[in-house]
Amino acid sequence: MTPAADLPDTFDMAQGKLTVDLGAICANWRDLSDRSQSDTGAVVKADAYGLGAGRVSQALAQEGARQFFVATAKEGAQIRKALGSGPDIFVFSGHMAGDTDDMRDAQLTPLINSIDQMLRHVEALPGHRFGIQLDTGMNRLGMEEAEWSALRDIALAQNPALVMSHLACADDPSHEMNARQLANFIAMTDGIDAPRSLAATGGILLGEDYHFDLTRPGVGLYGGLPYVDARPVVTLDLPVIQVRDVLPGESVGYSNTWIASVPTRVATVSGGYADGIIRAMGNDAHMWAGETRCKILGRISMDLIGVDITPVEGEPETLELLGLHQSVDTAADWAGTIGYEILTSLGARYDRVYLTA
Amino acid sequence: MTPAADLPDTFDMAQGKLTVDLGAICANWRDLSDRSQSDTGAVVKADAYGLGAGRVSQALAQEGARQFFVATAKEGAQIRKALGSGPDIFVFSGHMAGDTDDMRDAQLTPLINSIDQMLRHVEALPGHRFGIQLDTGMNRLGMEEAEWSALRDIALAQNPALVMSHLACADDPSHEMNARQLANFIAMTDGIDAPRSLAATGGILLGEDYHFDLTRPGVGLYGGLPYVDARPVVTLDLPVIQVRDVLPGESVGYSNTWIASVPTRVATVSGGYADGIIRAMGNDAHMWAGETRCKILGRISMDLIGVDITPVEGEPETLELLGLHQSVDTAADWAGTIGYEILTSLGARYDRVYLTA
Numbered sequence: 001m002t003p004a005a006d007l008p009d010t011f012d013m014a015q016g017k018l019t020v021d022l023g024a025i026c027a028n029w030r031d032l033s034d035r036s037q038s039d040t041g042a043v044v045k046a047d048a049y050g051l052g053a054g055r056v057s058q059a060l061a062q063e064g065a066r067q068f069f070v071a072t073a074k075e076g077a078q079i080r081k082a083l084g085s086g087p088d089i090f091v092f093s094g095h096m097a098g099d100t101d102d103m104r105d106a107q108l109t110p111l112i113n114s115i116d117q118m119l120r121h122v123e124a125l126p127g128h129r130f131g132i133q134l135d136t137g138m139n140r141l142g143m144e145e146a147e148w149s150a151l152r153d154i155a156l157a158q159n160p161a162l163v164m165s166h167l168a169c170a171d172d173p174s175h176e177m178n179a180r181q182l183a184n185f186i187a188m189t190d191g192i193d194a195p196r197s198l199a200a201t202g203g204i205l206l207g208e209d210y211h212f213d214l215t216r217p218g219v220g221l222y223g224g225l226p227y228v229d230a231r232p233v234v235t236l237d238l239p240v241i242q243v244r245d246v247l248p249g250e251s252v253g254y255s256n257t258w259i260a261s262v263p264t265r266v267a268t269v270s271g272g273y274a275d276g277i278i279r280a281m282g283n284d285a286h287m288w289a290g291e292t293r294c295k296i297l298g299r300i301s302m303d304l305i306g307v308d309i310t311p312v313e314g315e316p317e318t319l320e321l322l323g324l325h326q327s328v329d330t331a332a333d334w335a336g337t338i339g340y341e342i343l344t345s346l347g348a349r350y351d352r353v354y355l356t357a
Numbered sequence: 358m359t360p361a362a363d364l365p366d367t368f369d370m371a372q373g374k375l376t377v378d379l380g381a382i383c384a385n386w387r388d389l390s391d392r393s394q395s396d397t398g399a400v401v402k403a404d405a406y407g408l409g410a411g412r413v414s415q416a417l418a419q420e421g422a423r424q425f426f427v428a429t430a431k432e433g434a435q436i437r438k439a440l441g442s443g444p445d446i447f448v449f450s451g452h453m454a455g456d457t458d459d460m461r462d463a464q465l466t467p468l469i470n471s472i473d474q475m476l477r478h479v480e481a482l483p484g485h486r487f488g489i490q491l492d493t494g495m496n497r498l499g500m501e502e503a504e505w506s507a508l509r510d511i512a513l514a515q516n517p518a519l520v521m522s523h524l525a526c527a528d529d530p531s532h533e534m535n536a537r538q539l540a541n542f543i544a545m546t547d548g549i550d551a552p553r554s555l556a557a558t559g560g561i562l563l564g565e566d567y568h569f570d571l572t573r574p575g576v577g578l579y580g581g582l583p584y585v586d587a588r589p590v591v592t593l594d595l596p597v598i599q600v601r602d603v604l605p606g607e608s609v610g611y612s613n614t615w616i617a618s619v620p621t622r623v624a625t626v627s628g629g630y631a632d633g634i635i636r637a638m639g640n641d642a643h644m645w646a647g648e649t650r651c652k653i654l655g656r657i658s659m660d661l662i663g664v665d666i667t668p669v670e671g672e673p674e675t676l677e678l679l680g681l682h683q684s685v686d687t688a689a690d691w692a693g694t695i696g697y698e699i700l701t702s703l704g705a706r707y708d709r710v711y712l713t714a
Contacts, residue, residue: 014429014453046631046659047705071660072371072627072706092660093598093627096371113599135601139609140625140661144601168611177613241450242470244492244501252496254525256534268497270429270450274403274701279694280637302403302697303428303449304497337636340659344631345702348404349429 016238016271017318018350020051022059024231028221029063031229032201036215037208041067043200043218045075045092050276050346051222051234054082055354060221061087067162069216073102073110080106090131090162092141095121103128109161113141115151122158131162132194136184137177138168148188160194162214170202170210171226178206202226224339225329234343236322236350238271238287238305243315252306253298264297265310269319272303276345277321281334286326287319294319373595373628374675375707377408379416381588385578386420388586389558393572394565398424400557400575402432402449407633407703408579408591411439412711417578418444424519426573430456430465437463447488447519449498452478460485466518470498472508479515488519489551493541494534495525505545517551519571527559527567528583535563559583581696582686591700593679593707595628595644595662600672609663610655622667624651626676629660633702634678638691643683644676651676 033040042065048056057068057079067088070076073096076089083089088109094117095103095110103110104125111133112118121130132155135142142165143151165185169175185198195213201220203210205227220227223234246252246264269287273279277300285296287305289312297306307319322328328339335342390397399422405413414425414436424445427433430453433446440446445466451474452460452467460467461482468490469475478487489512492499499522500508522542526532542555552570558577560567562584577584580591603609603621626644630636634657642653644662646669654663664676679685685696692699 013455014450015431049659050631071631074372074706093371096596096598096627098370117599137608138611139601139603139607139623140658140663141599168608168613172612175613177608239453241453242474242498244496246496250496251494251525251534254495255529256525256532266496270453273694273698274407274428276702278635279698301497302406302701306497335637337630341630341636344659345633348705349431 013239013317014241014270016236016275016350017353018346019235019237019353019355020055021231021233021235021355022055023356024223024233025051025056025221026059026063028223028227028230028233029060029065029217032204032215032217032220032227033064035204036199036211038211039067039214041065041069041214041216042221043069043216044079045069045071045218046344049219049222049340049343051343052352052354053079057082059356067214067216069218073099073108076108077102077106080108088161092133094133094141095124095130100124111162111164112155114143115147118151118155129161130158131164132160134163134165134185134188136165136181136188138166138181141166145184145188156192156194162197163189163192163194164197166200167198167203167210170200170206173206178210182210219340219343222343223328224343232324232327234322234328234346235320236346237318237320238269239318240267240316241270241304242268243309244268251298254301255299258298258306264308265312266297267294267307267309267316267319269305269307270303271321272301272305274302275347275349276342277305278335278337278342278345280336281331284334285331287321288323288325289316289319293325370596370674371598371627373593373632373707374710375703376592376594376710376712377412378588378590378592378712379412380713381580381590382408382413382578383416383420385580385584385587385590386417386422386574389561389572389574389577389584390421392561393556393568395568396424396571398422398426398571398573399578400426400573401436402426402428402575403701406576406579406697406700408700409709409711410436414439416713424571424573426575430459430467433465434459434463437465445518449490451490451498452481452487457481468519468521469512471500472504475508475512486518487515488521489517491520491522491542491545493522493538493545495523495538498523502541502545513549513551519554520546520549520551521554523557524555524560524567527557527563530563535567539567576697576700579700580685581700589681589684591679591685591703592677593703594675594677595626596675597624597673598627598661599625600666608655611658612656615655615663621654621665622669623654624664624666624673624676626662626664627660628662628678629658631659632704632706633699634662635692635694635699635702637693638688641691642688644678645680645682646673646676650682
């Protein structure tokens with residue numbers, strides 16, 4: 001996709017090239033922000049879903065995002081380095097033992113999940129900014145109703161920066177769980193002064209009732225479902241190491257799971273499950289040589305994949321696994337998973353190229 | 358496993374802890390070396406199967422390994438930094454466009470896969486050390502018989518450092534493919550002066566006929582099948598963020614896939630598919646609190662997992678996913694994959710602790 005002149009000097013034709021379109025991420029954020037009847041933050045945990053938390057956070061901050069969300073304090077400290085002071089960085093796991101230095105030095109805002117965490121926080125960092133995470137039915141993170149009842153007055157008196165919860169079934173608008181969690185959230189927070197947040201990408205699409213004061217899009221920024229109108233963000237091109245002609249009866253790859261029935265041209269590309277190309281997608285997966293669709297043959301191995309390029313003219317230099325022809329959700333279907341896991345699995349060996357708007 | 362006093366200062370109780378037993382890796386190498394009627398190298402591609410190529414290569418070099426194998430030139434350059442000059446570093450993808458600087462500067466030995474690569478190599482780096490990779494039936498990397506026949510005399514005149522091939526079905530000793538590839542390798546290389554190599558871990562276990570001058574164990578070093586006598590190498594402990602009581606009828610996790618039928622104590626641990634805990638293993642997977650086996654509940658999410666700790670006394674600080682109770686191959690069975698993929702998926706967010714012998 002990118003002309004060769006734009007490649008960094010270190011580009012190595014034996015490594016895959018992952019192109020991350022920061023302009024598309026910003027466009028997705030703007031659109032989800034327009035749909036939010038509230039402020040709009042950004043979830044950049046798990047290295048911004050595998051795409052590079054530093055670069056992504058900087059681009060979104062420039063676009064106007066002021067509230068960032070991460071899973072752990074260590075992630076927060078890394079993102080603070082990229083963002084400088086100013087934006088809020090909220091930590092979903094709250095205030096864990098060992099987090100205090102990062103919380104203080106990087107000015108992170110833990111989302112307190114339990115009375116235990118609340119005690120740890122006020123003892124270790126009295127007066128330090130915090131938010132509250134409530135459980136409204138997912139039973140994963142956040143205070144239960146009884147815990148919250150006991151702590152509520154004390155916590156609210158200290159002006160929490162945010163009171164939030166998370167939806168378990170927002171990807172399915174017809175699921176009755178959504179309305180149940182919404183009712184629980186309202187019952188637990190109605191009338192409080194602190195800003196409230198319930199919706200991630202799926203919740204934004206459920207409509208205004210779910211937006212409260214702040215939405216927190218994650219996967220939609222990165223081009224994944226359930227945000228069907230997302231602009232695609234990633235392109236993954238794998239270099240061809242070698243091309244060979246395989247005769248009927250010959251096998252390709254480990255355990256001889258694919259055997260040629262007709263003469264077949266096979267390209268071996270550099271990339272495999274060690275690069276996050278999930279091994280389970282092997283049976284159904286395809287790659288593209290320009291506009292020609294090419295089937296993956298046999299098992300995906302650790303660093304290599306065999307591909308049928310019989311219909312391709314000449315020898316392609318690279319084949320495309322993710323891009324305009326097929327999305328992270330297409331690849332997820334092959335692997336029996338969700339686009340989120342395709343993104344977070346993207347490996348460390350790729351040359352990463354960032355496109356700006 | 359490790360006493361708290363041994364933890365690095367930066368240890369964060371909100372991150373998982375991956376313990377890599379370098380002593381066990383070295384013991385596995387010694388044993389596979391004892392079983393090899395030949396020299397014994399080490400495959401350290403894909404960041405030493407996810408365990409840290411620098412530390413692993415240094416430990417194995419100290420143990421006596423002198424030949425290291427990587428997938429790409431970039432990996433080779435990183436390992437040269439860790440090893441210093443001396444040991445051979447062979448590159449399976451051969452000499453690709455863009456590799457020349459790394460090949461020269463890091464003194465890497467490409468395993469030439471085709472006449473195209475041979476031409477590129479002698480043109481770019483005349484006189485520079487190289488090896489030859491032959492295809493003996495896997496149709497993945499290496500020269501075909503016809504290509505090798507054309508090049509053989511010219512190549513051998515330049516004293517290749519190694520002539521090698523790779524077995525497709527060595528994990529299954531009963532597969533007829535093993536004998537067929539062995540016969541092809543002998544036919545293609547009999548009588549040459551250059552050192553020969555055919556066997557990785559599975560090939561070592563097939564017996565002396567497969568060993569030639571150098572074996573190249575990979576997965577066996579890291580505790581994975583097919584080397585059943587391997588010493589376990591990795592321990593993965595995930596911290597508990599929060600514990601809650603869940604009533605019958607309540608659900609845990611995304612999409613409400615698990616619903617309590619009896620009162621259940623649920624721990625939420627920090628770790629998820631963004632850390633390489635493959636989402637597909639959710640339905641069958643367990644973790645351990647000391648000697649108590651605890652079932653994973655509902656879907657594995659990006660950064661969090663719910664676990665049934667009803668039978669556990671008190672509140673455990675961490676739960677163990679990999680270790681003496683269950684191996685990478687156990688986890689692989691849950692995910693419908695192989696231990697190799699469990700290893701190479703191990704994520705970047707863990708605190709990594711290296712145990713030496």
